Amino acid sequence: MKAPTAAINQIKALLISAPDKIRAKYRAMATSALIPALQRTRPSGHLADPEYVTLLTLRALAARCQTLGAEIEAADMALKKILDSYAPLLCDLPGVGTEVASQLLITFGDNPDRLGNEAQFASLVGVAPVPASSGKTTRHRLSRGGDRSANNALHQVVLVRMASCQRTKDYVAKRTSEGKSKREIMRCLKRYAAREIYRQITNPRPAPNNSDLRRMRSELGITITTVAGELGQWVSIISRLERGLLRNDNLASAYRQWLAGQQAPDPIR
Template identity: 80%
Template sequence: MEVNRPNRAARRLKGKSDPLDAYQAAQSVLDGRTKSIPKAKDGPVECLRILRAGRTSALKARTAAINQIKGLLVSAPDKLRAKYRGPGTSAMIMALQRTRPSGHMADPEYVCLLTLKALATRCMSLAAEIAAADAALQEILDTYAPMLCDLPGVGTEVASQLLVTVADNPDRVENEAQFAALVGVAPIPASSGKTTRHRLSRGGDRNANHALYQVVLVRMASCQRTKDYVAKRTAAGKSKREIMRCLKRYAAREIYRQITNPQAAPNNTDLRQMRTTLGCTITTAARELGQWPSKISLLERGLLRNDALATSYRQWLSEQQLESRLDHQR
């Protein structure tokens, strides 16, 4: 059994020590107050957790190195500052990594450039380490949970974090409401008097909560269903914070169902064949649907999941086929 920390009030009254903690843990199990099941660390999700630990430290180290480079350029000699502060971060790091400093150790410009080159080399090495970790994470996800990334807004980073939160034994989370509480999106009543409202939960796994926040941000920017919902709730007088709280709750429900009962994404590979049979270009189809041609291309190749767009696209192609048949009969 997994035992939670003891009650704070009881701990203040009775004190705290290893024997007392052990006694209170055993007593909570005998009383039936402890029902949580510990995570199993014997499967691919544990591999995801280990890879994410290394990736997180590499990300922090790369961010620190980039900040050091920019900080040194602020007080660098005028020649270096004017040369390297103009390009973007990636271009600046690549340029610094290719430099060949020459001079003596008493020259501030030489020492500054030497240090900048070392930091840039460190950044490039950490970027390669992060890319390798991402590839390993994706390989595990493709084998263990290939359909989780089919959901809108769910990528490698989000999927791996949510799986780590659930662990190798998802049966420890008995229902969708428990999963919502686990990731910190279960609404908490905060009503008073005639005001009826709920507030955002501050509990649960904050890393999983941040992953759901990223999902909501992506959907608010690119998912038409989410955009319609945001417009509807905004017209009803809801604030952006309240709307995002509701969206995170809905996203948690959808992700939990996909983890426990995976559903494959709809097959849209026939859309391109229907379009080419009609002799219609992808630019024409994108213009009629009000989308970018690149988005239609990703949808046709199965690299993008957008059920609403796929339905609209299929309906439009069916209408074009019907019109073509009628014109042929005439």
């Protein structure tokens, strides 16, 4: 996953010093459009021509990006099949994707006999609170021990939740008003995420079935764009929730309550 990023950075850097014609055509493009556009080029000329060599190099880098992207998709599919066999419900948790679940399962699986409770798991993944009090100040700091790969996976979970999970956003706002720093808040969120993940691995609980949401919305004649606007969410988030590709119990509950409020009351007889 790091290799495509490196190739894209090379492309961006090369476009900065490319001949004017190439720079004017491609530099303003978004990455998602730039890579296919460069892949479709058919440069011709002499190797002594800077414009030809630049296009040749850009096309090679774009081809590398697409090849690596295909490899990543194949690896993700293989990892998903393994997860479906050993921990099918782990990805139901908010913010836990295939890569994160794979890393956490590796960390947990290498030490199953040593992990008797969630506190030991938190210590293993480096999110156990470490006292750092001084004088009248009582506080804890981030642990620098444990499996750093698993710690990074939990960090990604927390970042996703802080951006898309309303429950997490409310918690961040509350702790910020109490004077906690972002670093301290993230330490707490990592600990909470570790607790949820440990329980999901040792005592898995399936995500609730939200297949009724789309049916209710369709019966009321409401568009998904309207729902997204009313709930303050992206359309893609609502769509994934309806299709069972995203678990967000609070959002699903709010969505269901909102749909119930849109139903016309029975006429008075």
